[in-house]
Amino acid sequence: MSYSNKAFLRASVAAGAILAGLSWGTQAHAADFTYGGISGSFDTTLSIGFQQRLENASCKSISRDNGGCSRIVGEVPGSNPDINNLNADSGNLNYKKGDIVSLVYKGTHDLSLKGPDGWSALVRGTWSGDAMAGDTRRTALEHEAKLLMNPHAELLDAYVSKSFTWAGNNAKIKVGNQVVSWGEDIFIPGGINVINAIDFRKLHVPGTQLKEVFKPAPMIYASTGLTDNLSAEAYYQVMWNSYTFDPVGTFFSTSDVVGPGRRHFFLPASAGGNGGDEGTPGATNQTFVPGVSPHNPRNSGQFGAALRYRLGITEVGAYYLHYHDKLPQVSFTGTTAQTPTTFFNDYGEDRDLFGVSANSRLGPVAVGAELSYRPRDSVAIDPTVPASGRYSIGTYNRGFVEEKKWQGHVTANYLFEPNTVLGNLQDRIGATDGYFLVEAAAAYYPNLARDRSVPYLLPNYSIPDRFSWGYIAEIGVVYPEVFGSSVNMTPVIDFSHDVQGTTPNALPFIQDRMSLALGLNFNYQDRAKLALTYVNYWGGGDNNLMRDRDFWGASVSTSF
Numbered sequence: 230m231s232y233s234n235k236a237f238l239r240a241s242v243a244a245g246a247i248l249a250g251l252s253w254g255t256q257a258h259a260a261d262f263t264y265g266g267i268s269g270s271f272d273t274t275l276s277i278g279f280q281q282r283l284e285n286a287s288c289k290s291i292s293r294d295n296g297g298c299s300r301i302v303g304e305v306p307g308s309n310p311d312i313n314n315l316n317a318d319s320g321n322l323n324y325k326k327g328d329i330v331s332l333v334y335k336g337t338h339d340l341s342l343k344g345p346d347g348w349s350a351l352v353r354g355t356w357s358g359d360a361m362a363g364d365t366r367r368t369a370l371e372h373e374a375k376l377l378m379n380p381h382a383e384l385l386d387a388y389v390s391k392s393f394t395w396a397g398n399n400a401k402i403k404v405g406n407q408v409v410s411w412g413e414d415i416f417i418p419g420g421i422n423v424i425n426a427i428d429f430r431k432l433h434v435p436g437t438q439l440k441e442v443f444k445p446a447p448m449i450y451a452s453t454g455l456t457d458n459l460s461a462e463a464y465y466q467v468m469w470n471s472y473t474f475d476p477v478g479t480f481f482s483t484s485d486v487v488g489p490g491r492r493h494f495f496l497p498a499s500a501g502g503n504g505g506d507e508g509t510p511g512a513t514n515q516t517f518v519p520g521v522s523p524h525n526p527r528n529s530g531q532f533g534a535a536l537r538y539r540l541g542i543t544e545v546g547a548y549y550l551h552y553h554d555k556l557p558q559v560s561f562t563g564t565t566a567q568t569p570t571t572f573f574n575d576y577g578e579d580r581d582l583f584g585v586s587a588n589s590r591l592g593p594v595a596v597g598a599e600l601s602y603r604p605r606d607s608v609a610i611d612p613t614v615p616a617s618g619r620y621s622i623g624t625y626n627r628g629f630v631e632e633k634k635w636q637g638h639v640t641a642n643y644l645f646e647p648n649t650v651l652g653n654l655q656d657r658i659g660a661t662d663g664y665f666l667v668e669a670a671a672a673y674y675p676n677l678a679r680d681r682s683v684p685y686l687l688p689n690y691s692i693p694d695r696f697s698w699g700y701i702a703e704i705g706v707v708y709p710e711v712f713g714s715s716v717n718m719t720p721v722i723d724f725s726h727d728v729q730g731t732t733p734n735a736l737p738f739i740q741d742r743m744s745l746a747l748g749l750n751f752n753y754q755d756r757a758k759l760a761l762t763y764v765n766y767w768g769g770g771d772n773n774l775m776r777d778r779d780f781w782g783a784s785v786s787t788s789f
Contacts, residue, residue, distance in 0.1 A: 260272075260789075266344065266345050267342055267343065267344045267345075268342075268343050269340065269341055269342040269343065270339075270340075270341050271338070271339070271340050271341075272338070272339040272341070272788065272789070273336060273337070273338050273339075273788065273789055274336065274337045274338075274438065274786055274787070274788045275335070275336045275786065275787055276333075276334070276335055276336075276435070276436030276784055276785060276786035276787075277332075277333065277334045277335075277436065277784065277785060278331075278332075278333055278434075278435025278436045278760075278782060278783060278784025278785065279329055279331060279332045279333070279361070279435065279782055279783060279784075280329070280330050280331040280433075280435055280480070280780050280781070280782035281327065281328065281329050281330065281780060281781055281782065282324050282325065282326055282327065282328050282330050282480065282778070282779075282780050283326060283779040283780055283781060284326050284777055284778075284779050285325055285326045285777070286318075286321040286322060286325075286777050287776065287777040289771060290314065290318060290321055290771075290774065290776070290777055291314060291318050291321065291322065292311050292312075292314040292315035292318055292497060293311055293497065294311075294315055294497050295314075295315065295318060295322060297314065297318070299311045299314040299771070300689060300771060303689055303690025303691065304681065304689075304690055304691045304692050305611075305614055305681060305684050305685065305690040305691075305692070306614075306681055307614050307615035307684075308611070308614050308684065308690035309497070309690075310688065310689045310690050310771060311497050312496065312497055313688050313689075313690075314688075315495050315496075315497050316484065316485045316486050316492075316494055316495060317483055317484050317485055317688070317774060318485075319367070319368050319477060319478045319482065319485050319492070320475070320477070320478055320479055320480055320481065320482035320483065321777070321778070322366070322367045322368070323365035323366050323367050323368060323478055323479070323480070324365070324366060324480050325366060328366070329361050330361065330362065330479075330480035330780065331359055331361055331362050331433075331434070331435065331479075331480065331782075332359060332360045332361035332362075333357055333358070333359050333360075333434050333435055333436065333784075334357065334358055334360070335355065335356065335357035335358070335434070335436055335437075336355065336356050336357075337353070337354070337355045337385075337438060337440075337441065338353070338354055338355070339351065339352075339353045340352045340353075347391055347392035347393050348389070348390070348391055349389075349390050349391075349392070350388065350389045350390070351386050351387070351388060351390075352384075352386065352387045353384075353385040353386040353387070353440070353445075354382060354383065354384050354385060355382070355383055355385060355441060356380065356381065356382040356383070357380070357381070357434065358378070358379055358380035358381070359377075359378040362378045362476075362479045362480065363375060363378045365478060368478055369478075370476060370477070370478045370479070370490055371477065371478070371489075371490035371491075371492065372490070373476070373489045373490040373491075374476030374477055374478060374479065374488075374489050374490025375476075375490070376489070377430070377476050377489055378476065378479070384406065385406070385440075385441065385444075385445050386405075386406055386407055386408065386445045387405050387406040387445070388403050388404060388405030388406055388407045389403070389404055389405055390402065390403040390404075395453070398453055398454035398455060398456075399453070399454050400451070400452065400453035400454070401451070401452050401453075402449070402450070402451045403449075403450045403451075404449050404450075405447060405448075406445040406446065406447050407445050407446070407448060407450060408424075408425050408440075408443045408444075408445050408446075409424045409425065409448070409450055409462075409464050410422050410424070410425075410443070411424065411462075411533075411535055411546070411548055411550075411584075411586075412546075412548070412584060412586050412599045412601070412638075413586045413587075413588055413597030413598060413599040413638060413640055414599060414638045414640070414668065414670070415640050415666065415668045415701075416668050416701040416703075416725075417638060417668055417670040417699070417701060417737050418736065418737050419636050419670070419672060419732075419736060419737045420584075420599055420601050420636055420638050420670070421548055421550075421582065421584040421586065421599050421601045423550065423552060423555070423582065424446070424464065424466070424533065424550065424552070425443040425444055425445065425446055426443070426444045426446070426470050426471055426472045426473070426555040427442060427443060427444065427472050427473075427555075428441070428442055428443070428444050428472070428473040429472060429473060429474050429475060430473050430474065430475050430476070430481075431473075433475060433480075433481040435760075435762075435782050435783070435784035436760075436784040436785075436786050444470055444473065446466050446468065446469075446470050447466070447467050447468045448464050448465060448466040448467060449464065449465045449467070450462070450463070450464040451463050451464075458538055458539050458540060459536065459537070459538050459539075460536070460537045460539075461534065461535065461536050461537075462534065462535040462537070463532070463533065463534040463535070464532060464533055465531070465532045466531035466532065466552075467528065467529075468528045469525065469526050469527070469528050469531065469553055469555075470555070471525070471555045471556075471557060471576070472555050472556055472557070473488075473489075474487055474488035474489070475488055476488055476489040476490050477489065477490040477491050477492060478490060480778065480780075481775075481778070483774040483775065486520065486559060486572065487557055487559065487574060491520055492520075493517035493518060493519055493520060494517060494518040494519075494520065494559075494569075494572045495516070495517045496516040496517065496518070518561070518569045518570065518571060518572050519571055519572075520571065520572050520573060521562075521571045521572070521573045522573065523557065523573050523574035523575070523576075524560070524573055524574070524575045524576065525576060526553035526554070526576050526577075526578045527553075527578070530551065530553065530578070530579060531551065531552045531553060532550075532551055533548065533549060533550035533551065533552070533582075534548070534549055535547065535548045535549075542589055542590050543587065543588070543589040544587065544588050544589070545585070545586065545587045546584075546585065546586040546587070547584070547585050548582070548583070548584040548585070548586070548601075549581070549582070549583055549584075550581070550582040550584075551579065551580070551581055551582075552580050552582070553576060553577065553578045553579070553580065554576040554577040554578070554580060554607050555576070556576075556607070556734070556736075557574035557575065557576055558574070558575050558576070558577075558607060558609050558627075558628035558629040559572055559573075559574065559575070559609075559628045559686075560572065560573055560574075560575035560612070560625070560626060560627050560628040560629075561573075561612055561613060561621075561626045561628070562624055562625060562626070563612075563621060563623070563624060563626050564624070569613050569626070575627060575628055575629070576607075577605070577607040577629060577631070580603060580605060580606070580607075581603065581604055581605070582601055582602070582603050583601065583602045584599060584600065584601040584602070585599065585600055586598065586599035586600075587599075593643060593644065593646050594641050594642065594643045595641070595642040595643075596639070596640065596641050596642075597638075597639070597640040597641075598637070598638065598639045598640070599637065599638045600635070600636075600637045600638075601635070601636050601637075602633075602634070602635050603633065603634045603635075604633055605631040605632075605633070606631065606632055606633070606634035606674075607629040607630075607631060607734075608629055608630050608631070608632045608674070608677070608685065608693075608733040608734060609628060609629050609685065609686040609733065609734050610628060610629060610630055610683060610684045610685055610686050611628070611684045611685075611686040611690075612626035612627065612628060612684065613626070614684040614690075620683075620684060628686070630683060632674045632676060632677055632733070633674065633675055633676055634672065634673070634674050635672070635673040635674075635675070636670065636671065636672045636673070637670065637671050638668060638669070638670040639668070639669050639670075640666075640667070640668045641665075641666070641667050641668075642664065642665075642666050643664065643665045643666075644662075644663075644664050645662065645663035645664065645665075645706075658706065659708060660706035660707055660708050661707055661708070661709050662706070662707040663704070663705060663706035663707065664703075664704070664705055665702070665703070665704045666702070666703045666704075667700060667701070667702040667703070668700060668701050668702075669698065669699070669700040670698065670699065670700070670737065671696065671697065671698035672696070672697050672698070672730075672732045672737065672738065673695060673696050674693075674695050674696075674733060675695065677693065677694075677695045677733065679692050679694075679695070685733060686734075687731065687733075687735055687772050688735065688771055688772045688774055689770065689771035689772050691731065691772065693730075693731050693732060693733040693734075693735075694729075694730035694731050694732070694740070695730075696729070696730050697727070697729060697730025697731060697732045697738040697740070698727075698728055698729055698730065698738065699725065699726055699727035699728050699729075699737070699738045699742075700725070700726060700728070701723065701724070701725040701726075702723070702724050702725075703721065703722065703723045703724075704721070704722050705719050705720065705721040705722070706719065706720060707719050708720075711751075714753075715753060715754055716751050716752065716753045717751070717752045717753075718749070718750070718751055718752075719748075719749075719750045719751075719752070720747075720748070720749050720750075721746075721747075721748035721749075721750065722745075722746070722747055722748075723744075723745070723746040723748070724743070724744070724745050724746075725742075725743060725744045726742075726743050727739050727740055727741065727742040727743070727768075727769065728740075731772060735772055739769040739770075739772045739773055740769065741768040741769055741770070742766075742767075742768045742769030742772075742773045742776075743766075743767055743768045743769075744764065744765065744766045744767070744775075745764070745765045746762065746763070746764045746765075747762070747763045747764075748760060748761065748762050748763075749761040755788065756787060756788055756789065757785070757786070757787045758785065758786045758787075758788075759783070759784075759785050760783065760784050760785075760786075761781075761782075761783050762781060762782050762783070763779075763780075763781040764779060764780055764781070765779045766778060766779060
C-alpha cells in the first residue's frame with residue numbers, strides 16, 4: 230500500500246473514531262465519591278485527533294546538501310545560515326503536502342480529594358500515543374523520539390495542600406508537583422511567568438488542554454493574607470526541569486540538535502554535494518560534531534516571593550524570582566585551533582527577575598499589565614563562527630552571552646455586552662455570547678551590541694534588535710443549540726503579528742512574522758467536544774522556521 234493510501238486509511242480511522250466518540254461521549258458522567266470523611270472526584274478526558282500538512286517545504290528552508298537553496302552568507306561575519314538549516318530541516322523533509330503528520334490518542338485523569346481541617350490533594354496524569362508521526366518519508370526517528378510517539382504515560386500535578394487561619398488571616402501551603410503562575414501575560418512568553426517550564430510539544434498535540442502545557446515542578450508553595458488588602462506568596466523549587474521540545478524529525482520540530490532524539494551537529498559540504506546529514510541520499514563525506522550529555526543546572530537555588538495589594542477592583546503585585554534557565558543553548562568543546570569536538574545543551578544559572586504587575590477593570594474591559602527586569606538574560610551565540618574571536622578560544626565555548634533585559638505586557642479582555650458596538654454586532658450575527666482578547670508585549674535589551682562583534686545566533690545570522698514588540702488577538706462568539714440540537718458552536722479567530730524588531734533567541738518576536746488560526750468548536754453539554762482548526766504561518770523571512778508548515782486538524786474529546 231502506498232504512503233498516501235496509508236495516510237488516507239489512517240485519516241479515515243481517525244474520522245471514524247471521532248464519530249464513535251460523539252456517540253458514546255453523551256453517556257459519560259464524572260465519578261464523585263465520599264469515604265471516611267474524605268470527598269473526592271475522579272475526572273477523565275479522552276481525545277483523539279489528527280493533523281494534515283497543507284503545503285510543501287520551501288526551498289529556502291532546506292539546506293543545500295539536502296536539495297534546498299538556503300542562504301550561505303549571514304550578517305554576522307564568517308557565518309553560514311546553511312549550517313542552521315542543515316541542522317533544522319529533518320522535520321520539514323519528513324512530511325510532504327497532504328501527509329497526515331500526527332494521529333494522537335490521549336487521556337488525562339484528575340483525582341481530587343478534600344478532607345477535614347482544610348486538607349486537600351490533587352493527582353493528575355496523562356497518557357498518549359501518536360500512530361502517525363513515526364511514518365516519516367526521509368529520516369527515521371531516533372529511539373528517544375519514538376518513545377514519545379509510542380504509548381506512554383506521565384505524571385503531571387501531584388500535591389497535598391493545607392488551608393488554615395493564623396492571626397485572623399487565611400493561608401495555604403502546597404507541597405509536591407505543581408504549577409505556580411505569576412504575572413499578567415496570557416499568550417506571549419518571556420515575562421514574569423517563568424516558574425514552570427513549558428512543554429512545547431503539547432502545544433502541537435491535538436486535544437491538548439491548557440493544564441497540560443505547563444510542566445509541574447516539585448516545590449513548596451505558601452500564600453497568606455497579611456492584612457485585609459495585602460497578601461504574600463512564596464515558593465521554593467526542589468528540583469530543576471527544562472522545556473520540552475518537539476521530538477527531532479517530527480513535523481513541528483525546528484531543530485535537529487535540541488529535543489528528544491537529537492542528532493549529531495552536521496557541517497555542510499554543499500559545494501561537492503556529498504555532505505549532508507544521516508538522511509541525505511548518497512552522502513559520502515559527512516562531517517559532524519557528536520553530542521554529549523547536557524550541562525544541567527543544579528536543583529537548588531530556585532525560589533521566589535510575591536506581594537499583592539488590592540484596592541477596590543484594582544490589584545497590584547511585586548515579584549522577585551531567583552531561577553535557572555529552562556531554555557537550552559548549544560555550547561561546544563573545542564581545541565586551541567577553534568575546531569569544535571563535541572556539543573551539548575547548556576543552561577544559565579542563578580538568574581534574577583524583578584517584576585511588577587497590575588490588573589483592574591475599565592468599564593466592561595478587564596485589563597492587566599506587567600513589567601519585568603532581568604539583570605542577566607541568556608542570549609544565544611554561535612561560538613563556531615570563524616570570526617567570533619574571544620568566544621571560541623578555549624576548550625569550553627559557551628553558546629550564550631548575558632544581557633540586561635526589560636519586557637512589558639498589556640492585556641485586555643472584553644466580554645460582549647448588550648448595547649455596545651460589539652454587543653450589537655453579536656446580536657446581528659445571531660450569537661448569544663462573545664469575547665475579544667488581546668495582548669501586546671515589548672522586549673528591550675539596552676546594551677545589545679549591534680556592531681557585528683558578537684556572533685548572535687538567529688536562524689539566518691542576522692543581527693537581533695534591542696527593541697521588539699508584537700501582539701496577539703483572539704475573538705470568539707457562541708451560537709447555542711445549533712440546528713435545533715443541544716450543541717453549542719463557537720467560531721474562534723486568532724491572529725498574531727510581530728510588528729517591529731527581532732528579539733535575541735528569536736523569542737518572542739521575529740519582525741514581520743504573522744500567523745492566523747481559525748477554529749470551529751462544537752460542545753455538547755461539556756461532555757463531548759469536536760474541534761476543527763486551520764493554521765497559516767507567513768512572514769519573518771528566513772528566521773521564521775514555521776513559515777511553510779501550514780496545517781489543519783480535527784480532534785474529538787469526551788469528559789466524564
